[in-house]
Amino acid sequence: MGAEIVGHWIGGAETAGETDRAADVFDPATGKVARQVALAGAADVDRAVAAATGAFPGWRDTPISRRTRVLFAFRQLLDEAKDELAEAITAEHGKVVSDAQGEVARGLEVVEFACGIGHLLKGGHTENASTGVDVHATRQPLGPVAVISPFNFPVMVPLWFVPIAIAAGNTVVLKPSEKDPSAALLLARLWQRAGLPDGVFTVLNGDKEAVDGLLDHPDIKAVSFVGSTPVARYVHQRASAAGKRVQALGGAKNHMVVLPDADVDLTADAAINAGFGSAGERCMAISVVVAVGSVADPLVAAIAERARGLRTGDGRRGCDMGPLITGAHRDKVTGYVASGEQAGATVVVDGRDVEPDADGSGFFLGPTLLDHVTPAMSVYTDEIFGPVLSVVRVETYAEAVALVNGNPYGNGTAIFTNDGGAARRFANEIEVGMVGVNVPIPVPVAYYSFGGWKDSLFGDTHAHGTDGVHFFTRGKVVTSRWPDDGHRGVDLGFPRND
Ligand code: NAD
Numbered sequence: 001m002g003a004e005i006v007g008h009w010i011g012g013a014e015t016a017g018e019t020d021r022a023a024d025v026f027d028p029a030t031g032k033v034a035r036q037v038a039l040a041g042a043a044d045v046d047r048a049v050a051a052a053t054g055a056f057p058g059w060r061d062t063p064i065s066r067r068t069r070v071l072f073a074f075r076q077l078l079d080e081a082k083d084e085l086a087e088a089i090t091a092e093h094g095k096v097v098s099d100a101q102g103e104v105a106r107g108l109e110v111v112e113f114a115c116g117i118g119h120l121l122k123g124g125h126t127e128n129a130s131t132g133v134d135v136h137a138t139r140q141p142l143g144p145v146a147v148i149s150p151f152n153f154p155v156m157v158p159l160w161f162v163p164i165a166i167a168a169g170n171t172v173v174l175k176p177s178e179k180d181p182s183a184a185l186l187l188a189r190l191w192q193r194a195g196l197p198d199g200v201f202t203v204l205n206g207d208k209e210a211v212d213g214l215l216d217h218p219d220i221k222a223v224s225f226v227g228s229t230p231v232a233r234y235v236h237q238r239a240s241a242a243g244k245r246v247q248a249l250g251g252a253k254n255h256m257v258v259l260p261d262a263d264v265d266l267t268a269d270a271a272i273n274a275g276f277g278s279a280g281e282r283c284m285a286i287s288v289v290v291a292v293g294s295v296a297d298p299l300v301a302a303i304a305e306r307a308r309g310l311r312t313g314d315g316r317r318g319c320d321m322g323p324l325i326t327g328a329h330r331d332k333v334t335g336y337v338a339s340g341e342q343a344g345a346t347v348v349v350d351g352r353d354v355e356p357d358a359d360g361s362g363f364f365l366g367p368t369l370l371d372h373v374t375p376a377m378s379v380y381t382d383e384i385f386g387p388v389l390s391v392v393r394v395e396t397y398a399e400a401v402a403l404v405n406g407n408p409y410g411n412g413t414a415i416f417t418n419d420g421g422a423a424r425r426f427a428n429e430i431e432v433g434m435v436g437v438n439v440p441i442p443v444p445v446a447y448y449s450f451g452g453w454k455d456s457l458f459g460d461t462h463a464h465g466t467d468g469v470h471f472f473t474r475g476k477v478v479t480s481r482w483p484d485d486g487h488r489g490v491d492l493g494f495p496r497n498d
Contacts, residue, residue: 004035006181008044008205009188011051012198018043023178023207028094028323029314030360037181040206045213048204052144052171053219055199060141060169062197064118071167074194075111078104078187085155085186087316092180093154094322094363095278096315100155107159109446110464117167120469130497133481139473141169142221142245146214148235150227151177151325152281152385158184160450161224164468166191166200170221173202175214179325181205215239222246222471224463226283229383229409229455236458247459247471249283249451251383252411256286256440257400257426259417260293266438267295267416268302274414274440275303275389276310276367279321283456284412284434284441287384288373289391290400296393300348300371303389307349307367313357323356323363324386330363333386337368340379340390345370351387375403383409397422405431411452414440433457 005022007014017038027034040048059067078085086100093100123137145165149157158174165172176184184203191201204210214220215238222245225235232250239246256274258267274286291299315322324330334352341347347370354366365387373380373390380390394400404413414436415426423437433452436442444450444465451462461471481487 006037009203029362040210051199077190090315103156107156111163113446114163114167145222148225151179154180154183160463165472253409254412255288262416270440280387343377408455410454411456
């Protein structure tokens with residue numbers, strides 16, 4: 001018997017691909033290949049888009065009340081399946097189960113937001129804009145849209161987009177990460193059980209070939225992408241060149257600025273949670289602590305003490321921190337630690353010595369704390385995406401702000417202080433899309449929008465919240481006049497409002 005192959009979800013059923021291409025999917029905690037995933041070719045892209053295109057006219061015209069009922073049913077089923085989904089995430093991503101449950105909960109929030117789509121789609125109406133003339137505005141769905149997601153949130157990131165796109169009357173082709181594809185298939189089954197017509201939600205598994213096929217396909221009207229900055233930039237350019245609406249969220253280097261008056265224990269707890277949660281594989285992970293003045297020594301000591309106490313291992317065993325996504329990625333992250341050390345950083349806690357609580361040879365690196373990191377080192381300049389927390393020491397608040405604002409990424413940042421004036425000034429002058437005040441991972445709630453600035457987002461629309469509704473709809477303004485004797489007569493002049 002061959003290995004299990006995760007297929008695509010097209011037209012309301014799981015289907016094998018039309019190519020022989022497949023990739024290994026690992027259990028990162030054991031290092032073993034758990035199954036394979038089909039990698040779509042051009043024929044699969046065409047089948048997937050055809051299903052989404054065929055389902056669009058019927059779904060577009062389905063009344064909002066009925067669409068909303070499907071959303072409410074999906075919300076209920078998602079809640080009931082949250083443990084199953086979390087286990088599927090942990091099995092392929094490696095993050096600990098409690099973290100995976102948190103991911104599902106944050107995705108569920110967006111479904112709840114989308115349940116209110118009727119209110120969100122309401123347009124304006126002006127009576128008597130001109131004599132006997134009324135005007136109303138409406139927002140209509142775009143058609144089949146593509147969502148392309150990264151490995152690090154196989155449930156939450158698709159749910160940033162899919163519920164809103166579907167609620168607004170679009171059909172969706174989701175291209176999940178090939179590293180952890182199974183959760184998307186579970187979502188597809190839940191949508192079907194919720195009563196969503198076949199073809200409204202499609203899963204196309206694959207790699208660059210599937211992505212390029214979607215970016216170029218004339219029937220795909222919009223692309224929501226989340227992933228690394230080089231790929232986000234590329235997706236934005238290629239989809240834009242094909243005339244599509246596109247939002248492409250990229251990578252990050254999130255700084256936590258700590259002022260001398262901060263509560264050291266509370267700040268150290270926050271740095272640990274935000275630096276090492278999900279083994280640092282979060283786009284909102286804190287990767288740089290900017291210690292201002294005298295806080296540096298006590299803060300580094302407090303973070304180090306906590307980091308040494310963390311238990312790294314299989315996410316199903318109640319550990320604090322799981323493995324990295326692949327062996328290659330773990331080796332890359334380890335290489336950054338070595339290059340930081342060589343460049344003069346102090347390795348305060350060395351995760352390379354970790355003895356994980358796991359069977360086999362999983363892709364582990366323990367929590368690693370580097371002090372005296374400078375902005376010239378690659379551990380500072382690059383997004384590492386692993387459990388490596390760098391401390392940069394500066395003398396003043398102004399230096400800290402200059403460092404954050406000079407960084408090409410602008411996803412998230414946080415300030416830790418008890419000085420309300422300093423925090424307020426920071427929130428105002430920092431050039432980053434999402435800011436926390438004594439909150440290390442300031443992921444906005446679903447009715448606000450999620451998105452970074454600079455190289456962390458290409459396009460001008462953020463994810464979910466009203467930005468999400470705007471992205472997945474286009475505006476139309478209708479000017480109407482009903483026949484009336486006063487309107488008769490030929491007049492070739494430009495219509496005036498009187
Ligand atoms: P990635 O860029 O490697 O992959 C993202 C998606 O693009 C996947 O579906 C993948 O199959 C596809 N892809 C990969 N290479 C491609 C190529 N050359 N051409 C076309 N498509 C390609 O990202 P990843 O490693 O899966 O995820 C981690 C990255 O995502 C990190 O950089 C992280 O910061 C970022 N991320 C950002 C956010 C955000 O909101 N800004 C959220 C989560 C993750």
